[in-house]
Amino acid sequence: MNEVLQNIKTRRSVRKFKDEQIAREQLDEILTAGLYAPSARNTQNWQLTVIQGREKLEELQAAVGEALEQPTYSGFYNAPTMVLVSTPEDYAFGAFDSSVVLENMFLAANSFGIRSVWVNQLMNTCDDIKVREVLTRFKVPEDHKVWGSAALGFAAVEVPDDRENKGVVEFA
Numbered sequence: 490m491n492e493v494l495q496n497i498k499t500r501r502s503v504r505k506f507k508d509e510q511i512a513r514e515q516l517d518e519i520l521t522a523g524l525y526a527p528s529a530r531n532t533q534n535w536q537l538t539v540i541q542g543r544e545k546l547e548e549l550q551a552a553v554g555e556a557l558e559q560p561t562y563s564g565f566y567n568a569p570t571m572v573l574v575s576t577p578e579d580y581a582f583g584a585f586d587s588s589v590v591l592e593n594m595f596l597a598a599n600s601f602g603i604r605s606v607w608v609n610q611l612m613n614t615c616d617d618i619k620v621r622e623v624l625t626r627f628k629v630p631e632d633h634k635v636w637g638s639a640a641l642g643f644a645a646v647e648v649p650d651d652r653e654n655k656g657v658v659e660f661a
């Protein structure tokens with residue numbers, strides 16, 4: 490099997506991360522892979538916002554938990570790096586474009602042995618007043634919706650390297 494297919498097949502979502510930070514050089518490659526994603530009409534109007542540092546991550550996670558009315562929310566899974574993917578809220582293809590950015594980043598991360606998971610909760614909480622205040626301080630543009638986030642780090646759990654596929658393929 491070639492390396493690209495091997496990488497696609499071994500990417501798994503991880504939900505428990507070590508404290509260890511990922512290297513800046515690899516993060517830069519991961520972000521660049523995201524920026525190479527396709528976009529509708531080549532719009533590329535996304536922003537990737539990198540958040541690192543326990544204090545910042547916990548502040549945002551707590552604000553999301555508050556907005557969700559889940560005080561124990563821990564859906565960032567202790568990841569040392571989060572990358573938020575956002576586009577202008579009124580851009581019709583924001584969810585699609587952001588999704589391919591995220592998958593490119595997940596695959597690039599996996600190629601370095603860096604694990605990942607999609608974190609979805611900002612999609613519905615980014616316009617909460619408190620969450621938005623934190624996002625603005627963290628440089629997410631006010632008119633942007635956060636469509637999804639990549640939690641990145643090293644796995645603190647065993648990661649299965651394959652899974653059962655339930656999707657359907659038909660040849661007409």
Ligand SMILES: Cc1cc2nc3c(=O)[nH]c(=O)nc-3n(C[C@H](O)[C@H](O)[C@H](O)COP(=O)(O)O)c2cc1C
Nearest residue numbers: 500501502503504564588606607608609610637652
């Ligand atoms: C649109 C989307 C939203 C997701 N949101 C979350 C999330 O908020 N938290 C989470 O732990 N996993 C989330 N996931 C990850 C899926 O649960 C995961 O991809 C799926 O269970 C398959 O497992 P795998 O990624 O290991 O192959 C999301 C995935 C997608 C595509």
